[in-house]
Amino acid sequence: MKEYRKVRIRLFTGLLLGLLAGIAFNVHAQTREIDSLQQVIASGKQDISKVNSLNALSLAVLSQEDIEGAIRYAEEADELAEILKYTEGQALAQKYIGLGNYYQGNYLAVMDHWTQSLESFEKVRDTSGMANILNNLGGVYLSQGGSDKALDYYLRSLYFAEKIGDTMRITSVLPNIGAVYGDLKDYDKALEYFEQLETYLPYISNPQIATYYYMGIGEIFNKREDYDRALEAYQWALPLSENTSDYTHILKEMGTIENKIGNRNKAVEYLTLSYKTAREKKQPLETLNALIGLGTVYQKTDFSKAVGLYAEAEVLAKELGSDKGLRDIYEGLSATYSAFGNYRKAFEYQNLFLAQKDILYNLETDDKIRGLQFDFENQQNQDKIDLLNKEKEIAALQAKRQKYVIYGTIISLILVFVMAVGAYSRYKYVKKTNKIIADERDRSDKLLLNILPEETAEELKQNGKVAAKRFESVTILFSDFQGFTSHAQNLSPEILVKSVDYYFSRFDEIMDKYELEKIKTVGDAYMCAGGLPFPTTDHPFKMVEAAFEMAAVMEEIKREPKEGIVPFEVRIGINTGTVVAGVVGLNKFAYDIWGDAVNVASRMESLSEPGRINISENTYQRIKEVYDCVSRGKVLVKNKGEMEMYFVEKRKIIRHAKSKEEVNA
Structure with missing residues (x-):
């Protein structure tokens, strides 16, 4: 998320x-x-x-x-x-x-x-169970970016919970509905559902639900710029959340609002307490938000203090990989420098702010697309299940029908047996011929699938040609062996071919594992791509995982040599971008891809180092939340000028420890 x-x-x-x-x-x-x-x-x-x-x-x-x-x-x-x-x-x-x-x-x-x-x-007819599952299904869709679908499930959950007066189910789904309407900017609807939750507060003893109620309406009033009522709601929530992770967030919100309405002293008091508490409780994201809030307070009154707070926040935001935090920091720094007359620095930070804003816009767009894709894939999965259920029903009906026609079938079999004696010879001949035809068809299909993707092969068989297709987001990988030419001069052709065949066969297995498409090999160079012929959103991550395994294959041979296999060092380069894919040639046709993204991927490989994975800025922006990368700075690239490059080091540890509630869920 x-x-x-x-x-x-x-x-x-x-x-x-x-x-x-x-x-x-x-x-x-x-x-x-x-x-x-x-x-x-x-x-x-x-x-x-x-x-x-x-x-x-x-x-x-x-x-x-x-x-x-x-x-x-x-x-x-x-x-x-x-x-x-x-x-x-x-x-x-x-x-x-x-x-x-x-x-x-x-x-x-x-x-x-x-x-x-x-x-x-x-x-x-377990209505409580239905309400619970519908609420859970809504939560899954919300986590996948599908707010509209989530809302549908939440409303159905509320209907069944209210039908039986199940207070626990009602109070668990109402804040979810209010939150989704808040995200959709329908604030009146959001407040309507939070107000429904308010009627249950005197009858429940769960302070967490009461906290969510006050935080929810506080956020809605804040978005509507009704700051007095927002502050009032947060003041009710604050003592309820004192021993929870929500405490620092509420303090930060109150400080931000006080600053908006001109109460700077109150703002500093709340934000400072939020900052200190977040640091004590080791809440880095809330620490970051408190620093940004304090920086905003001092923007126009204390230059050195504002810049110092933003500098501390920038370090923390980069550690957390917080694009939203960096956006707010750069916006605040631009405003601070502008307020004190340093327009050159203000312009510099304004550009950084706009760049971060573009990144966040792209993330929001990706989130929406991910929600639509999840909905589509889930519907496909449900269609398959419905089809299997239909097949079971058909099988049951056929079995029932068989009971009534069994005697007629016996008589028919006797007649068929008499007729089969005369047709037996012809049957054997036809069966043998059909088997030969089927075997040849299977063999030709397998040969075709060895050189073309399945979708492309089907199009070629049906139309006799393949139309070129444009793919907006594809990740391309190039690899080659360090010192291959010098080895080729000193080794027998048999050993050289055997070694290359071994490595490329292992690479092919890795491509199959991650559902990536091998494009071609040229000498000791290996080229593959992800995100085609069926567009996906996870191809950059799959490609990086595949690259790690390719490098591991080379290390394995160095650790545990195999007879007749020459150990090599491998260079790997990766880039993500737009390509055009199609089939070239009339007789010995081949599936290939073209575009500037392919050329950049090739440059990433040629400028990589043995055993390292060198990636472009395009790929880095897509994987940086999941992998630790080391910047190489700007490197001169033939025919391209200077380009930002990164070495991928390792996958980050992104799973956090579970809370007691999550563990027992």
Whole structure:
């Protein structure tokens, strides 16, 4: 998820995971519970109690972060519940399978299993379960950038929760609906749902929900520039959040508002407390926000203090990779220098501000596209499931029909047997001929797929030619072996060919693993691309992972030499950009790609170093949140001038420790 959405998800979908299961464990109780459940399962009785025990065990081991074990137990419960026709148990099992996949980030699998869980809850008319799953489904869509679809699920969840008066479900979904309407800038609607939540506050003892209510309306009033009411809401939320991670965020919001309405002393007081508390609690993002807020307060009154605060914030923003933070810092620095008459520096920071603004716009656009793509892929997945269900229904009808026609079939078989004796010789001949034709067709298809992508091969077979296609975002990789020419002069052709064949075969396996397209090899050079012939959004990350594995293959041979295989050093270069792809030639045709992006990728490889992965600025901007990269600065490139380049070092550790609520969800 993009950094600019983190606060929204933290504030209003924190209720999602905390209410998924409705059960909490302490450490000692967990161990006792797991042991007890395993004893029940070991008894061997294939009954409803075993389904319930498997479901409870799935949830218990998930609380100990054994995700694979949780999925395995839930799948076993699902299978047994289906055999026993125990729909209630199957609904919970499907819910827990989806929950395990949620923690693994397999969102299409989550949608699949939670949709099945919803259908099972509908069969047994468990309205509370339906409300819970619908709320969860909305949370998945919100995390994938699909606000409209998320809102649909949230509203359906609210309908069922209100139908049975389930206060827990109602109060968990209302702030989610209000938050989505706030994101959609329909502030009246947002307040309408937050006001509905207000009516439940006197009857619930959960301070977290009350905090979310006050924070939610505070944010809406702030966006509407109704600052007095926003401050009032945040003042109610502040004491409720004192021992939570929301405390520093609320202080920062209050300080920002006080500055907007001219109360500078109050603003400094709140923002300073936010800064100190965030540092004590090791909340780097809130520390950054407090620094930016303080810098804004001193923009026009204390030049050195403002610049000093922004400088500290800039270091932290770069450490966090916060594009939003850098945007606000550069905007503040531009305003500060302008206020004190240094227009050259103001112009310099204004340009940096605009660059960061463009990056954020692109991230928001990518987020929307990701939401649409997720919706499309999920619909495709659901269509496949519906088709399988239809096939099962057809099979059942066919079996029923077979019962009525079995006697007629026996008579028909007797007649067919008599006729088959006369036609047997012809049948053998036709079968043999058809097999030869089919084998030749399969062989030609396999040969064609070895040199062309499947989609392109089908187009060539149908039309006799392939139209060139433009792909707006493709990642290209080039590699070659260091010192290959000198080796070629000193080695026998057999050993050289055997070595190259070994390495390229291993590279081909890596391409298949990451669903990347091998384009061609020329001598010791290997070229591949991601994001075609089917456009995707994750091709830069897949390509970097593939590059790491290619380099690992070369290191493996150096560590563990193989007979007849020459160890080489490999140089790797990667670039992302627009290409045109198509088939060239009439007889010995080949699939190839063209464009400036290809030329830049080739330059990245030629200017790389042995064992290193050299990437362009285009690729760096897409992967920098996930991988640690080292800037090489501007490097002179033939026919291109100076270009920014980076060496990819390693993948960042991006998974954070779970909260108790997340663990027990």
